[in-house]
Amino acid sequence: MLTLSHLHFAILQDVIVQDFSLALQQGEIKTLFGPSGCGKTTVLRLVSGLDKPKSGKIINQFNKIGFLFQENRLLNNLTAVKNIEIFMPTPDRQKIYALAEEIGLTPADLNKYPTELSGGMAKRVAFLRLLLSDCDLALLDEPFVGLDRDLRQRLIALLQQRIEQKNLACLLVTHDRFEAVRLSHEILLLSEKGMQIQQSIILNTPLSLRDNQYEEKTVKQYFQGRVYYD
16 A cells, blocks of 8 residues: 655745645556646655655555656667566566567567667557566556557556556556546546645546446546646
């Protein structure tokens, strides 16, 4: 379980996170949904330990954290497949190739270095690296931005499978209300500053039963008339 209690974080006089609390259980997906600059990524960095809160408490009972940054953060001196293997508890190249094929990456692609990959290909490699790691808490910062709808749907399906098979806990940051509806057990709608929770949307439908029709209906139900964040 992950518990955030009354977190406060500021840079000089600029308050970014103010009195923010959250609890995340094993197998649960919560989404931070709000405008750019409201502090969503900062919360992920606080959870990962990259930044330290000025006050408040973080209790993390998960064993390993995986962080999928907005940037791909691949190691340029290793091939794509090596970037994935070093995070696997038991490296299995055939498993990597099989999963990669589902999202349009060939063995030849994976034997290239990151500088030889397009931005979209590098993003998919970083996604596979997280998916095949042994983390039990995943921090996902805009994981599907810049990808076309068909590819996003395939990546989301793989993430849903991983969540259900491994009981993975996820803290997701996204500007896409359809992604939020497809993946979340709870969506936290946030204020423009300070990470104040304005509304909590609880979704109980099993992830495996969420399709395009469910997305459309749920977005219309909960996001009607709301300003959407780009």
